[in-house]
Amino acid sequence: MAIKKKTSKKQSKGFRKYIFWFWGLFLTGVLGVVLVFLLASWGAFGKMPDLRQLEDPDTNQASEIVSSDGKTLGKFYLRENRTPIKFEDLPANLVNALIATEDERFYEHSGIDGRGTLRAFAFLGSKGGASTITQQLARQLFVGVRSNNKFDAITQKIKEWVIAVRLERNYTKEEIVTMYFNTYDFGNLAVGIRSASRIYFGKEPKDLTMEESAMLVGMFQNSSLYNPRRNVEGVTNRRNIVLFQMYKNEFITKEVKDSLQAIPVTLNYNPESHNYGIATYFRGYLQQYMKDWIKNNPKEDGEKYDLYLDGLKIYTTIDSRMQTYAEEAVRDHMIDLQNEFDVQNTPERNKTTPFLKLTKDEVTHTLNVAMVRSERWRHMMYDLGKSKEEIKASFHKEKEMTVFSWDGEIDTIMTPYDSIRYYKKFLRTGMMSMEPQTGHVKAWVGGINYKHFKFDMVKQGTRQVGSTFKPFVYASAVDQLHYAPCYEVPDVQHCIPANKYGNLKAWCPDNSNNEFSGEMMSLSAALANSVNSVTATLMDQIGPGPVVDLAHRMGITSEIPEYPSIALGTPDVTVYEMVGAYGTFANKGVYVEPVVVTRIEDKNGAVLYEYKPNTRDVLSPDVAYTMLEMMKGVVKHGSGGRLRHTTMGYRQDYKEVMTGYPYGFTNPIAGKTGTTQNQSDGWFMGIVPNLVTGVWVGGENRSIHFRSITYGQGAAMALPIWGLYMKKCYANEELGVSKEDFEKPEEMNIDLTCGGRVPDETVPEGDTPPEEMPKDDGFDTDF
Structure with missing residues (x-):
């Protein structure tokens, strides 16, 4: 029995030893795991986030662009969208x-x-x-x-x-x-x-x-x-x-x-890249707008906001529906217009296509200027340090590239130099739509394709405005000379002598059809049909100074020389400025600066900026209303009359169907077309009570244009975009675009009853006089 007890004690001792080792290893393992976790939390295996980082993880957030109807227009980001x-x-x-x-x-x-x-x-x-x-x-x-x-x-x-x-x-x-x-x-x-x-x-x-x-x-x-x-x-x-x-x-x-x-x-x-999606040109402008805002609005700690990482929310005035309609209208019309332009400018018809009235040497100079101004030239010279000879040689070597076409991008092989000429043939456009009472910009289309044509023709590009400048002359006459729309002026050639207003030569503009009726003509009829003789007479009576001053007070910030020829639209102005200025007419004589951003928030929803309108009184309500009544005549009787048409047109020379003017608008519309010398620029400014829209169409260079005024006038190049856009806007009743007449002021001190001649036949508007037309844009470069 004693032996058995001794054996039992030995077994018990051995068992306790195993238990001891088991718990020892177990506790060691647990402690080891705890130690590893502690070491990790102390940063032994690399930096760990502190509690503040856990409460607000440092994730880069794209800044979001929000439309007025609550849709995302796009985002600003570098790598992480x-x-x-x-x-x-x-x-x-x-x-x-x-x-x-x-x-x-x-x-x-x-x-x-x-x-x-x-x-x-x-x-x-x-x-x-x-x-x-x-x-x-x-x-x-x-x-x-x-x-x-x-x-x-x-x-x-x-x-x-x-x-x-x-x-x-x-x-x-x-x-x-x-x-x-x-x-x-x-x-x-x-x-x-x-x-x-x-x-x-x-x-x-x-x-x-x-x-x-x-x-x-x-x-x-x-x-x-x-x-x-x-x-x-x-x-x-x-x-x-x-x-x-x-x-x-x-x-x-x-x-x-x-x-x-x-x-x-x-x-x-x-x-959702910067080249695709809706409102690409507007987003391009907004990017620079935000960079300027960030410079002047630092955070509380003095650091600057990062547009691409800080998750700002930018609330804009753009309406995504109206923006879509504007882009569709531009595309639909520009495809047809480009097809017509290409038909008229085949190499067989035009040896220097797409340029007109230029010699081969002038074409070469124009292309060389474009080459030096290109991003490729800048990159090779300043980033890569290449010599001029090396860069020029690279422009004449064929390479694979993807180029724009209205049928979709084309993969092809050509030299960069040839691609410059290829892109020159495409007509460009700029369009902006604004609510005149608030200045809210509702649509912004700066070109035909942002990926391939970055230059924005709404805010960056200035072009001669043609007859769309005439309302500033007529408004000056109504405001300062107290003329009524029925005031009559003879339709005869009017000359302003040399040096009277700083003009070096006598200025005697022709009418667009080179004819003068010799009859008395009311201001309403003259503006409706863009009669140059009457406009020249008014300019002589007022003088360029008051007209320039009025245009500037109405929002034109571009330089306007004080010469008589500005009456016919020689100044270079942006679409942005023109829409803002025309908004003054629709807003009872009060200029409201166009606005694109109403509010900016940080990623937590804190408001960083809220828009305050910038306004000024420019014209009395009765003068502004009078001008609207006169410009309604442009659509009723003048070059804008095709907005009332409901039929399609046909091209007689080639027997092919072309886009007509099936708009059929019956509501009150005030407007003005504009065409410059050689049909280089086509304009249309259209106004309804709560929407002002301006459209420009033309070539990149002034030497790129239609041969005749049939297709080259503002009524054919620019007006159809306005018509297509407005049809789409009216079809969407939620937008609330007005079909009503303009509100008449309670006090009218101007007699609107005119007995002057208002011809039924549409007459093309006047051109810029040749002596005032600058040469094709270029500069002296050592080639």
């Missing part, structure tokens, strides 16, 4: 797809999934990893791409665990899910779920369908591999796995899963 959204903006099917696929026990753990971690260790990851959504978020926000070095990868994993636990302590599950969706890079410049939803499907996240949500969640595994633009088959298979996971976790039924898996992946791809 990210615009965060709130959890309530995420549809349930999107969240469910994420949970089912990435972290089934998301709502059960506190950042680390114990079961998943043990499974990953036991099977070495062959049956799935252990990264929770919170850990993946930690990696995206603070850790970065997994290292290929095993030691570094292990320390990164430890940091993920530590940060994940901290995230769980600081945020709710809903906030973690939201951050995860807001930070992931879905490729194709789509960072965050909102950008991905808009870019791949053209809609907001809340409008995603079940299968669209599944596709986007499927991209979380590897957005580069599962790129829907390049790997449709792989994306479809991955999406179907997500749908299976949703079925497995009882978010959807088998029937729903089977039906959705059978649907092909269909994209509505809308790239």
Whole structure:
């Protein structure tokens, strides 16, 4: 018995030893894990985010441009096109797809999934990893791409665990899910779920369908591999796995899963780069506007805002619907106009196409000037340090390039020098639409294609305004000479002697048809038909000074020389200035400076800027109303009369159908067309009570123009864009564009009853006199 007791004591001692070692190892392991976590949190394995960073993760956010009707027009960003959204903006099917696929026990753990971690260790990851959504978020926000070095990868994993636990302590599950969706890079410049939803499907996240949500969640595994633009088959298979996971976790039924898996992946791809999308020219202008604002409006700590990283929200006056209508109107008309221009300027018809009335030497000089002014020349000279000879030689070497056409981009091979001439042939345009009572700019189209033609013809480009300048002359006569619309002037050639107003030569402008009736003509009839003789008479009676002063007070900031010839539109002015000035007529004589930004907020919604209108009284209400009544005659009886037409026209010379003027407007419209010397510029300014719109069309160089006034006048080049745009605006009654007449002031001190001649036949407007026409733009360059 004693022997047995001794054996039992030995066994008991041995058992206690094993227990001791077990608990020792266990506690050592626990302490080791705790120590590792502590070391990680103390930064032993690399810098860790502090609590302030966890409360406000340092994610770069794109600044968002918002239209007046609440749509996103575009964003400003460098590399990351990210615009965060709130959890309530995420549809349930999107969240469910994420949970089912990435972290089934998301709502059960506190950042680390114990079961998943043990499974990953036991099977070495062959049956799935252990990264929770919170850990993946930690990696995206603070850790970065997994290292290929095993030691570094292990320390990164430890940091993920530590940060994940901290995230769980600081945020709710809903906030973690939201951050995860807001930070992931879905490729194709789509960072965050909102950008991905808009870019791949053209809609907001809340409008995603079940299968669209599944596709986007499927991209979380590897957005580069599962790129829907390049790997449709792989994306479809991955999406179907997500749908299976949703079925497995009882978010959807088998029937729903089977039906959705059978649907092909269909994209509505809308790239959000600076070259694409809506209002590209406006966004280009706004970018510089914001940079100027940032210079003068620092943060409270003195640092400057970063337009590309600070997530500013810029509320603009642009209406996305009206902007779309404007861009469609420009495209529809410019395609037809360009086709006609090309027919008239084939090499067989014009040896120096697309230039007219230039010698071959002048064409060469014009192209050389464009070459020196090009971005390619600037880059090679200043960035690469190439010599002039090297640069010129490179312009004559063929290379692959993609060029613009109205039928879509063309991949071709040509020399950069030939591409300059190719691009010169395209007619350009500028268009702006503004609410005159508020100055709010509703639409802005600075050209035909922002990617290939960056120069903005709304704000940057100044061109001769032709007869659209005449209302400033007539307004001066009504305001200062107290003339009524029925005041009559003889239609005879009127000469202003040399040196009377600083003009070196006598100025004796012809009418556009080189004829003078010799009869008395009312101011209304003269303005309606743009009669140069009457305008010259008025200019002589008023003098250039008061006309220039009025134009400046109405918002024209461009230089206007005080010469008599300005009466016929020799000054170079922007579309932006002209629309603002014409808004004075519609706003009862009060000029309101055009405005494009109403409010700026930071990423937290704090208001940084709110617009205050800049206005000034320029004309009395009765003078402004009188001018509107006179300009209504342009549409009733003059060169704008085709806005009343309802029929299509035909081109008789080539027997081909051309676009007519099927507008059929019956509501009151005030307007003015304008055409400059040789049909180089075509203008139309159109006014209804609550909308003023200006349109310019022409070539890049003044030597690029139509041969005759048939197609080259403002009524044919610019007016159709206005007509197409307004038809679309009127078709959308939600816009509230007025069809009513202009409001008449209570006190009218001007007699509007005119007995003057108003011919029924439309007469083309007058041209800029040749002696005032500058030569084709160019400069002396040592070639």
